[in-house]
Amino acid sequence: ASMALLLRAAAAGHTEAQAVVGLAYAQGQAGLAADLATALSYLRRAASSGHTDAAYNLVALCGARPSCLEAVNTEQAVGWLQAAAAEGHAQAGFEAGLLLLRASGAEAATASFLLAARRGHAGAMFNAPRLLHQAGDTTQAVAWFTKAAAQDDDHRAAADAKAALAVLLSKDEPGNAKAEL
Numbered sequence: 001a002s003m004a005l006l007l008r009a010a011a012a013g014h015t016e017a018q019a020v021v022g023l024a025y026a027q028g029q030a031g032l033a034a035d036l037a038t039a040l041s042y043l044r045r046a047a048s049s050g051h052t053d054a055a056y057n058l059v060a061l062c063g064a065r066p067s068c069l070e071a072v073n074t075e076q077a078v079g080w081l082q083a084a085a086a087e088g089h090a091q092a093g094f095e096a097g098l099l100l101l102r103a104s105g106a107e108a109a110t111a112s113f114l115l116a117a118r119r120g121h122a123g124a125m126f127n128a129p130r131l132l133h134q135a136g137d138t139t140q141a142v143a144w145f146t147k148a149a150a151q152d153d154d155h156r157a158a159a160d161a162k163a164a165l166a167v168l169l170s171k172d173e174p175g176n177a178k179a180e181l
Helices: 002-011 015-027 036-048 052-061 074-086 090-103 106-118 122-134 138-150 155-171
Strands: none
Touching: 002 015, 015 036, 015 052, 036 052, 052 074, 074 090, 074 106, 090 106, 090 122, 106 122, 106 138, 122 138, 122 155, 138 155
16 A cells, blocks of 8 residues: 555655655565566656665666666766765766766866775776876875775776886886876
8 A cells, every 4th residue: 555655656756755666666575576677767767856865776776887877968877876976886986987087077087986996996996096197196096006906806907007007106217208107
């Protein structure tokens, strides 16, 4: 009976009801069959109305893939991804960084990559210091490349970080020309 009321409220545009119904469809709870497409639809509507838990659940169900989010625009997708990243979803922070890098440039993307890197995302541990180095912050770049090189979740990111470290550290030697990463 309560699910029938929630479904009616969600259909009428009640944001909290949309979030609850979306999660119920995602998990196949409260007498509803698990239905990912319907769950995503309800969660998108709630997230579009600013419901942060719905945004997190939408991002989590989509595996942080921007194409799955079906946001109205890049800003909306970045907002949902950043909301999920702030709640601990590392992949969401990384994907937000990639979207920001394409849409707004390195400065806008650095904070998202750093947030994901702090949560242990290997790709972000490589991208954040690359952008920090480009912005002139070699000290932080070396620190993050060192962390990326030491992680073992993503061997390619570790290898790339080791190569970047070799370039950065060789620049500190007298007589070496500045190399670009």
